[in-house]
Amino acid sequence: MHPNSLPAVLALLAWIPLCSVLFFLFSPVRAITLAYLIGWLALPIAEVQVSGFWNIDKTLATNIGVGLGAALFASNQFRGFKFGAIDILLVVFALGTCITSLENNLGLYDGLSGTAQQLFRYAIPFWFGRAFIRNRKDLHQAARIIVIGASVYAVLAVWEWRMSPQIHRTLYGFFQHSFAQHMRWGFYRPIVCFRHALALGTFFVWTSLLAISMWRSGRLHGLLGAPGIIFMILPVIGLAVSMSFGPWGLFAFGAALLLLRKRLHWRLLIWLPAACAVLWVGGRYSGWTNGEWLSSTVAKVSPDRADSMEGRINAEDLLINHARKRPVFGWGTWGRNRVYDEWGKDLTVTDGLWIILVGSFGLFGLITFYLWWYWPLLMSYSLAGAVEDEPVIMPILIAIALQAVNFLFNAFLSPVLTLMSGAAVGMFLRANYERRALQRAYEFPVWVEPSLAPQPGYTR
Secondary structure: OOOOOHHHHHHHHHHHHHHHHHHHHOOHHHHHHHHHHHHHHHOOOOOEOOOOOOOEOHHHHHHHHHHHHHHHHOHHHHOOOOOOHHHHHHHHHHHHHHHHHHHOOOOHHHHHHHHHHHHHHHHHHHHHHHHHOOOHHHHHHHHHHHHHHHHHHHHHHHHHHHHOOOHHHHHHOOOOOOHHHHEEOOEEOOOOOOOOHHHHHHHHHHHHHHHHHHHHOOOOOOEOOEOHHHHHHHHHHHHHOOOOHHHHHHHHHHHHHHHOOOOOOHHHHOHHHHHHHHHHHHHHHHOOOOOHHHHHHHHOOOHHHHHHHHHHHHHHHHHHHHHOOOOOOOOOOOOOOOOEOOOOOEOOOOOOHHHHHHHHHHHHHHHHHHHHHHHHHHHHHOOHHHOOOOOOHHHHHHHHHHHHHHOOOOOOOOHHHHHHHHHHHHHHHHHHHHHHHHHHHOOOOOOOOHHHOOOOOOOO
16 A cells, blocks of 8 residues: 555545444445445555554455444344354364464464454355345345446446546555556556456456346346346446456356356356366366466467466466475465565465465365355255246356356455355255255154144145
């Protein structure tokens, strides 16, 4: 962050009490969705250094604000919240950070701090999604807010695409990235208030799929005189002007899966990107593939992108060799997962989340994280009837599978998607509970009261 950026500091600190105001003004579902959406889209890419505490960025500020607002105005939302296997996996992943610190002699304080940071980054929005979005009405309300927010953001992206990425500089006084990466084919790559243009494109990928699915089902209604189709088109336009091959490819696959899901065996196809991600990680870590085939394939489409891909793969090779020296729990934080020369110069760039996880937290951290991330896909397999025709859960599952591929090359994960992932898991848990209750109701055990027994003419 620029040292003189007072607007950025004020925005981050002010957002904490403003989140509580949202809970005072709106229903819990609207408040929590708006808090995470506005915080992710509008807050600066900056950190406020607090002595004796973590640096406050947009994610931490939103989590603190949402927690404060929920405690003050919506504490009843947590009634009936129970831990399940997926929550245990998430806690185990976070505790692995503490084990890593102890293994590397970084101290218990560093380990506990790292565990708390992982919980704030991943668990808090996930658990809030489970606790606050309780039924299909809540789910559709949250999804509609997200789609409308993405539509408004698409207008800002189009402006930057044409005029140059200056919104973050105008609001907060500094540009958050290297401007040299924002010229392509005679236009500008928009970034607005994201960390990277690719992160913006990834956000438009899953919000576009969500908008298309809701519009096709008739659940995307108009607003302020604008028809619903406008809110379906705008996120797609935002994706188009992102000027990034990766998000375009992810959207093409996700859209095909979404539009053809009733004609294809979608329960298997939805695992295709997820399985590809696992094969890539396993192949790269084991040395089974060197990745040259991928850069040569990309070269047929764009030589410039092939050079970038080759640079990423070469950096991965160095990082993988370094990670193998501490395979189980990794090297820990503070840049220990990176590779330096004898003068201390950093030789690598760590882009993909998977290489960051395996280098920092070892195979233990990598496996537990991916199991947590894939768990909604596993749950959906046994609840196909509750998923196939649901216009919100289905695109969220596709987004989860596509995000697993994105983790191979980028470390961008929106807390808004994590919130909706938690909501989908909550819906699955309730659907599974209702199904079991219905099955028990049809069993009619021998000790049932005569007045409750099936009457003549009853059929199951």
